[in-house]
Amino acid sequence: MKGLPEGLYTGIWWYARFPNTMRGGAGPPAVGEFEAKTWINGIVQAIRAVKSRPAGLRLQNAFYERSKRPLETPR
Secondary structure, rough: OOOOOOOOOOOOHHHHOOOOOOOOOOOOOOHHHHHHHHHHHHHHHHHHHHOOHHHHHHHHHHHHHHOOOOOHHHO
């Protein structure tokens, strides 16, 4: 999607890539901590990017307004 960080995927990608629901192996705790912080930072950036797009909020509000009157929704 334009304007969103690279690497932003749907939830099913994890299972597709790691069908046993596990990634990596035993290693030094510092490596795991580094990877966790990197992953968390990526999630934070993704959430900020999505929330900063005014179109998303506009479309969400339009959906909720139209859902109040479903029979009046244009087809």
